Amino acid sequence: MPDHAHMFAPLTTDEMAAASEAAATGAPAPKDGGMVIWEPLLPVPDDAPRAIPPHRLGKPSAKWAYRDANGDLLGMVCRFDRGDGGKDVVPLVFARNTATGETAWRWQAFPTPRPLYGLDRLAAHPDAPVLVVEGEKAADAAAPLFPGHIAVTSPGGSKAADKADWSALAGRRVVIWGDNDPPGRSYAEAVARLALAAGAPSIAMVQVPAGWPTAWDLADKPPPGVMADDLRDLLENAVPFDATGSAKPGNGAAPDPESISARAWGERSIEPTEWLLGPFAKTTRAMLSAPSGVGKTNFALALAAHLAAGLDFLHWTAHRPARVLYIDGEMPCELIQQRVRDAERRLGRPVEGLYVLAKDAEPDMPPLNTPEGQVFADRWIEAVNPDFIVFDNVMSLLTGEMSDETGWQAIKPWIAALTNRRIGQLWVHHTGHDGSRPFGTSTRIWNFDASILLTPLKGDDDVAFSLEFQKARRRTPDTRDDYGTITVALADDKWTASTAGSRTGGAPVRGKSPSPTAQRYYDALVNAIASATGDDRRVGPGGTPATTNKAWRRELIRMGLIGEDAEPRQQRALFYKYRPQLVTAKWIAMNGETVWSLRVPHPEQPSSNHSPSTESNHRATVSNPLSNCGATMSNHSSAPDSNHEQPSSIGDGCSVARLLDADEGTDTAPPEPDDDAEFF
Structure with missing residues (x-):
């Protein structure tokens, strides 16, 4: 066996458990299992640098300091406003590399259980009632509105309440004010149950009146005609929490039908679809089916690479670069490595933002339609933080009989949960015997908003097939071209697309003029x-x-x-x-x-000596992870961007960034802050 073969050995259960305990409790991390753990140091040492390290999203628009009961700094949470009006809220901790002893600020989560925001204020007012809200901004807004209460929140958003440490609520009177939407109500109920388990003797939940704006919280402007005293009345009349049936008004009031009326739906503020590439969005659920040997994996990996690079693919237009996790269930490491190199060569640039989790490198990966498999995958998903996941393929990643619904039923809730987390999905599958539809029952497609069929074509090209959307729930008149049937070929090391039936000399697919x-x-x-x-x-x-x-x-x-x-x-x-x-x-x-x-002539800009910003100005030298796979990837002129959240290195071998020039290489210390650096 080659000397480097131990790098592919799967981690034992004990090693995995030890790694999790080390991240959460500060226990020593394993030194021999290929583990690289950045261990948060809580509280932050007094001699830690006070400059906020660079982030790929730019400078934070808001910062919140988390402190313990003694007022010592535990870490930060920073908000970054995106140009599309969205936001990213990212935690920042001071951590130590357990392998090298290096310390640095890291864009990663607090260890579980995570501290509450406002522990110092709770300790300073031990007899005051507690107001739990959703988000640091809402907590700050609540403080002057309700000076008799101590406003706190948990980090990580509405779906991470169970990852926080609620023990500080023991013996306290607690009122919960969630956001005015379904996730906010779910968060409020989860907090109520966690506070009850922590020993809070009195728990109540604020009932936001019907007709208030969707997603409204205390950081927003009150609805027209609502004054501060009205908000205080709502707090005073919070409904006691009933552990057997959530918070229920004493009069047993029925739900308000107006809240689900057509008018209410028309006025709701709903997060818009965030498109990534052509018909693929952050909430896409698509199934791609093809017979064996057509080239579906070649195609799926090329699609993933273009999604990550933010480059047009075939006739589809890219909207922005994305973080993509490719979970492969059957290719050997050396073939994945070759496919990655092929994708880079065809792109003409390194593949950044693409991560490959290979079952061949993680042979103990449980099937994804089991609770153990979903926990395993969720750890990687939390580490990578992808916009989109490609699952290749159904037969190799799931267990059970695929000809009926039995094996599929267990994974349906997890697929829906990924959509709720705004993670797009493409599930690669085989076709049935006649090649006209996905293998198994047709009801499986009911869970997807798109079903794509690849049908092989005869010809001299390495790969050639027709691509047809058999189901396209998101198709509109403006996007009809994205869902049209096309002929796809991989010829002369290039992917090409043309209208179906005229692949040779056929007219390229083009979009319509803007409105x-x-x-x-x-x-x-x-x-x-x-x-x-x-x-x-x-x-x-x-x-x-x-x-x-x-x-x-x-x-x-x-x-x-x-x-x-x-x-x-x-x-x-x-x-x-x-x-x-x-x-x-x-x-x-x-x-x-x-x-x-892209139209010419381009609009002119006034001359200036100002040096324009770039999307990535902090680079780090990254060691070649493929050297452990027995091969070396060709050198590139530019190193990948190291200035973003680093996924934890949970395993080793040819999984995720180890197969790419990506984040798991050797990190370098952040540069010295410039005159515009952000400080605590």
């Missing part, structure tokens, strides 16, 4: 590029003048195309509605926060 409103959005972008200054002044490929999505949105508001007084989610929905039309028509292109025009 008149979308064209006015383009005019606003031209204005924004021409007037861009400071950090909004960017440069696209080949020196093309560019700007930021934030600057574009400001110009849209100035031109009256987006209402200045509209709620942020409504502004974001409008922005998302028309921007994809311009991308599909190839009028504009984007890379992260930077956007530019």
Whole structure:
């Protein structure tokens, strides 16, 4: 056996348990199992640097310090505003590398159980009632509104209440005020049960009146006519929590039918679809089926690479680079490595943001339709934080009989949970004997919003097939071309697409012209590029003048195309509605926060000595992870971006970033802060 063969040995159960305990409790981490653990140091040492390290999303728009009962710093939570109106909330801890002893600030979660925000205030007022809200911003807003209560929250959002340490609520009177939406109500009920288990003797839940804006919380402007005293009345009249049936008004009031009326639905503020590439979004659930030997894995990996790179693929237009997790169930490590190299060669650049979890490198990976398999996968998903996951394939990643629903029923809730976490999915599957539909019962497709069939074509190309959407729930008149039947070929080491039936010399698939409103959005972008200054002044490929999505949105508001007084989610929905039309028509292109025009002549920018920002200005030298697989990947001119959340190294071998020039290489210390650095 080669000397490096031990690198592929799966971790034992004891090693996995020891790693989890080390991350959570500070116990020594294993030294010999290929583990690399950054162990948070709580509280933060007095001599830790006070500068916030760089982040790929730029500078935080808000920062919240988590402190213990003594007032000592435990870590930070930072908010980053995206150009599309969305936000990312990222925790920051000071940690020690258990292998090298190095210490550094790390963009990673607090160890479980996680501390509450506001522990220092709880300790300073031991007899005051506690108000639990959802989010640090809401907690800060609640403090002046309800000075008699101590407002606290848990880190990680509405779905992470069970990961927090609620023991500080023992013996305290607790009132819970969740956001005014289903996730907020679920969070409130989860907190109530956790507070009860922690020993809180009195628990009540605020009942937000029907008709209040969806997702409203205490950090938002009160609805028209609502005053501070009205909010205090709601707090005073909070409904006692009934552990057997949640919080129920004493009069047994029936649900308000108006809350589910057509008018209410029309007025709801709902998170818009975030498209990544063509018909694939962060909430996509698609199944890709093909007979054996067609090239479905080649195609799926190429799709994953283009999603990660943020590059157009076939006739589909990319909207932004994405983080993609590819979970493979049958290829050997050496073949995955070759496929990754092939994808890089065809892209003409390193594959960044793509992570491959290989069953061949993790032979003890449990089937994903078992609780153990979903826990295993969730650990990797939490570490990688993907926008999109490709599962290749159903037969090799699941267990049981696939010809009926028995084996599939156990994974349906997990698939739905991934969608709720806004993680897109593509499940690769085999077709039945006639090659016309996915293998197994047709009811399986009911769980998906898209079903894609690949049918082999005869020819001289290495790979050639027709691609047909047999189901396309998200298809609209504006996106019909994305769902059209096309002929796909891998010829001369290039992927090509043409209209079905005319692959040789066929006309390429093209998008329709933008709507008149979308064209006015383009005019606003031209204005924004021409007037861009400071950090909004960017440069696209080949020196093309560019700007930021934030600057574009400001110009849209100035031109009256987006209402200045509209709620942020409504502004974001409008922005998302028309921007994809311009991308599909190839009028504009984007890379992260930077956007530019593809039409000529390009809008001119005023000359300036300002050095435009770039999407990635902090690079680190990364050791070649493939050296442990018995081969070496070709060198690239640029190293991958190391300035973002680092996935934990849970295993070894050819899984995830070990197969790519990605995040699991040797981290270097962050650069010294410049004059614009953020500090605590």
